[in-house]
Amino acid sequence: MTESKEARRSQIDLPSGYQVEHDPDDLWGDSRVIVNIGPTHPAMHGALRMVAKLNGETIEKSYCEFGFTHRAKEKLGENRTFHNFTVYTDRLNYCSALINNVTYAMSVEKLMGVEVPERCVWIRMICCELARVMDHLICVGINAVDLGAFSFFLYGFHQREEAYTLVEKLCGARLTTSFTRIGGLMGDAPDGFEKELKAWVEKTRKVIDEMDELLTNNKIWKKRTVGVGVFSKQDCMDYSFSGPNARAAGIDLDLRRDQPCMFYKNVEFDVPVAQNGDVFDRYMVRINEIRQSLNILSQCADKMKKGPIWSEDKRVRIPEKTVVHNTMEGLIHHFKFFMTGFEVPAGEAYTQFEAANGELGFYIVSKGATRAHRMRIRGPSVWHFQALSPMVEGEKIADMVAALGSINIIAGELDR
Amino acid sequence: METFDWIEVGAKAAFLVIVLLQVVPIMVWVERRGSALMQNRLGPNRCGPLGLLQSLADVVKFLWKEDPVPGHVEPFYYLLAPLVSVVPAFMTFAVIPFASSIQIGTHTVHFQVADLNVGLLYVFSIASLGVYGIIMAGWASNNKYTMLGSLRSSSQMISYELSMGLSVIGIIMTFSSLKLGDIAQQQGQFITQIGPIVLPEWLAIPRWGIFLQPLGFLIFLVSVFAETNRLPFDLPEGESELVAGYHLEYGAMKFALFMMAEYLNMTTASGLLATLYFGGWQLLPGMHTILGLVQSSLGLTGMAAEWARVLFEGTSFSIKTAFFMWFFVWVRWTLPRFRYDQLMDLGWKVMLPLSLANIFITAILTFYGWV
Numbered sequence: 041m042t043e044s045k046e047a048r049r050s051q052i053d054l055p056s057g058y059q060v061e062h063d064p065d066d067l068w069g070d071s072r073v074i075v076n077i078g079p080t081h082p083a084m085h086g087a088l089r090m091v092a093k094l095n096g097e098t099i100e101k102s103y104c105e106f107g108f109t110h111r112a113k114e115k116l117g118e119n120r121t122f123h124n125f126t127v128y129t130d131r132l133n134y135c136s137a138l139i140n141n142v143t144y145a146m147s148v149e150k151l152m153g154v155e156v157p158e159r160c161v162w163i164r165m166i167c168c169e170l171a172r173v174m175d176h177l178i179c180v181g182i183n184a185v186d187l188g189a190f191s192f193f194l195y196g197f198h199q200r201e202e203a204y205t206l207v208e209k210l211c212g213a214r215l216t217t218s219f220t221r222i223g224g225l226m227g228d229a230p231d232g233f234e235k236e237l238k239a240w241v242e243k244t245r246k247v248i249d250e251m252d253e254l255l256t257n258n259k260i261w262k263k264r265t266v267g268v269g270v271f272s273k274q275d276c277m278d279y280s281f282s283g284p285n286a287r288a289a290g291i292d293l294d295l296r297r298d299q300p301c302m303f304y305k306n307v308e309f310d311v312p313v314a315q316n317g318d319v320f321d322r323y324m325v326r327i328n329e330i331r332q333s334l335n336i337l338s339q340c341a342d343k344m345k346k347g348p349i350w351s352e353d354k355r356v357r358i359p360e361k362t363v364v365h366n367t368m369e370g371l372i373h374h375f376k377f378f379m380t381g382f383e384v385p386a387g388e389a390y391t392q393f394e395a396a397n398g399e400l401g402f403y404i405v406s407k408g409a410t411r412a413h414r415m416r417i418r419g420p421s422v423w424h425f426q427a428l429s430p431m432v433e434g435e436k437i438a439d440m441v442a443a444l445g446s447i448n449i450i451a452g453e454l455d456r
Numbered sequence: 457m458e459t460f461d462w463i464e465v466g467a468k469a470a471f472l473v474i475v476l477l478q479v480v481p482i483m484v485w486v487e488r489r490g491s492a493l494m495q496n497r498l499g500p501n502r503c504g505p506l507g508l509l510q511s512l513a514d515v516v517k518f519l520w521k522e523d524p525v526p527g528h529v530e531p532f533y534y535l536l537a538p539l540v541s542v543v544p545a546f547m548t549f550a551v552i553p554f555a556s557s558i559q560i561g562t563h564t565v566h567f568q569v570a571d572l573n574v575g576l577l578y579v580f581s582i583a584s585l586g587v588y589g590i591i592m593a594g595w596a597s598n599n600k601y602t603m604l605g606s607l608r609s610s611s612q613m614i615s616y617e618l619s620m621g622l623s624v625i626g627i628i629m630t631f632s633s634l635k636l637g638d639i640a641q642q643q644g645q646f647i648t649q650i651g652p653i654v655l656p657e658w659l660a661i662p663r664w665g666i667f668l669q670p671l672g673f674l675i676f677l678v679s680v681f682a683e684t685n686r687l688p689f690d691l692p693e694g695e696s697e698l699v700a701g702y703h704l705e706y707g708a709m710k711f712a713l714f715m716m717a718e719y720l721n722m723t724t725a726s727g728l729l730a731t732l733y734f735g736g737w738q739l740l741p742g743m744h745t746i747l748g749l750v751q752s753s754l755g756l757t758g759m760a761a762e763w764a765r766v767l768f769e770g771t772s773f774s775i776k777t778a779f780f781m782w783f784f785v786w787v788r789w790t791l792p793r794f795r796y797d798q799l800m801d802l803g804w805k806v807m808l809p810l811s812l813a814n815i816f817i818t819a820i821l822t823f824y825g826w827v
């Protein structure tokens with residue numbers, strides 16, 4: 041790879057007098073080996089690309105690229121009705137699709153001033169915490185697989201599948217849930233759901249303890265993770281980190297506690313914080329957060345009561361099937377609801393929520409139509425992925441894999 | 457050599473090759489089902505009883521796959537590399553005895569393809585040939601990941617061969633022989649005294665390598681993990697960062713040969729561990745009684761009794777070897793992987809000084825006649 045960028049560019053017909061600027065970030069200047077990691081590399085979770093200049097096994101310099109799975113989600117938000125867009129939110133962070141559903145529903149409800157009944161909020165909270173546990177389980181699991189601990193991953197994954205079965209009981213789908221509706225839910229939780237949830241919580245508590253015992257004090261695991269991929273508190277602030285990755289570096293920030301929405305005020309939970317901001321701390325924060333989420337889940341199951349799940353607001357409420365099938369007005373209402381959608385009053389709102397990876401935000405501008413005028417989604421992975429290059433500079437390739445796994449980049453919410 | 461000797465060597469070599477070829481698919485099955493057992497899964501269970509025929513199905517698949525040679529490789533070395541790594545893997549086992557000798561007419565038949573007087577040196581020299589296959593594969597594939605994998609592998613193997621070779625010197629000192637047959641033979645005795653302390657009659661500790669060389673055993677155990685590229689030292693393959701390491705560009709049967717070499721190396725390493733540290737073919741405690749019972753109840757005398765003994769010794773050796781092979785699988789599915797520089801640190805800063813200390817201590821003890 042001795043060929044420089046200039047040499048390669050000179051093969052292209054450039055207009056006469058065109059000067060190639062010297063790029064300070066150019067990796068191709070000297071004869072070091074350049075390795076192209078991704079976009080189809082097993083260690084890259086999703087289509088991500090890193091180009092690294094290696095000195096032996098040490099990464100001297102690198103840059104990251106993303107956008108391989110860009111699907112123009114935000115533009116789609118401007119071309120679909122508010123109701124239609126729910127299904128697109130599943131594909132943001134597909135490891136915790138339910139949190140995206142809930143946050144999107146909350147943001148439109150905020151814009152419309154719709155209140156949802158109590159039971160609906162409890163079910164939404166259960167959804168959020170279930171999704172958080174699933175997301176964290178896959179993050180710590182995949183991180184361990186990258187470092188060679190395969191059994192650890194499967195213990196967690198088994199429990200994650202059980203959680204999916206619970207989700208399936210709620211909405212019939214496992215991965216792309218589309219469970220929420222604006223002003224309500226797709227359906228009520230089935231009878232006995234609380235009991236099954238509590239049984240799952242107890243089982244998962246045991247599994248988490250087991251996983252903790254297997255890996256946390258393992259000497260090799262500590263060697264591979266402690267002091268690796270360090271990102272200090274200041275760096276995290278500069279790069280706008282949020283969620284478990286920021287908490288691992290000592291930023292005590294959790295939107296569930298600091299900006300309580302839903303009923304997070306009514307449940308008790310701690311926010312685990314670590315200090316060093318390395319791979320091990322991110323792992324520990326996630327493991328402890330799973331425990332806290334399990335606490336919240338069992339409290340939710342206790343506090344949940346029977347009741348309606350739909351808002352009384354006629355604008356957003358999907359008409360009952362009996363009304364649709366038996367009355368002309370109901371049929372027209374149903375037709376209009378799904379064909380043109382409901383109008384959202386003009387205004388703009390930004391709603392953020394503590395998603396599994398960090399702050400997930402929907403910024404919606406409405407001009408009174410059935411579609412958003414502008415839609416902007418803040419996916420936490422964008423900020424985290426930008427930090428990968430500085431995080432791994434001067435470290436080994438194997439550390440890059442560990443660092444990438446620990447910040448849990450999900451290509452869906454990164455590229456949108 | 458007489459005709460009998462030729463037949464004897466030929467028969468033993470053929471027997472060994474056939475057995476080793478059977479061990480590979482069985483090991484693959486054990487690894488899959490064993491890992492499934494540890495991970496609350498089922499594992500392959502569709503082909504044959506308990507999925508035992510799965511390996512056979514895999515072999516058929518490997519044989520029938522298209523066998524392309526990518527355009528950017530160096531064809532000669534690319535094709536040679538799998539052979540270079542699989543042949544030494546077969547050869548190493550030649551000096552490992554799997555039973556004691558038997559008298560047929562005037563001939564003494566050793567159950568060992570060749571009882572070389574440089575036995576252990578032969579093992580190390582042949583085992584280190586295997587690394588050439590990996591280096592060749594990495595270089596000839598003309599790919600950056602394979603190159604990194606083969607560089608890792610060469611430095612790893614050289615570092616760990618050092619501590620592996622040095623850890624065995626303790627064994628050579630205590631048994632005063634390089635012949636693996638002799639080493640196994642001597643482990644049939646019992647430890648009668650530790651230094652000045654004379655042990656009582658009833659405390660019959662066999663004179664196995666592990667009791668004489670516990671530190672040497674540990675060093676050897678760790679080193680063979682590195683030598684066979686198994687987790688936690690599977691850096692040449694480095695699945696997550698190097699995709700598949702040195703065999704990234706290989707497919708079909710050529711890939712299968714690399715996999716065979718890995719499992720054969722595991723088998724040889726387990727055989728060596730059993731021979732050097734666990735008495736080799738010496739019967740396990742309690743097997744003497746069973747053998748006596750079998751011989752007396754069936755009324756075996758003369759040659760038949762001898763063959764029964766050989767069968768028991770072979771079984772004992774197989775049990776010991778199988779245990780270590782299971783140990784390889786067990787460790788693989790429990791521990792995470794080291795990082796390259798940490799592996800080197802461990803090799804040069806911990807294993808090497810420890811193995812030197814082991815030699816030093818053994819030398820002193822041997823000089824004063826304590827072991």
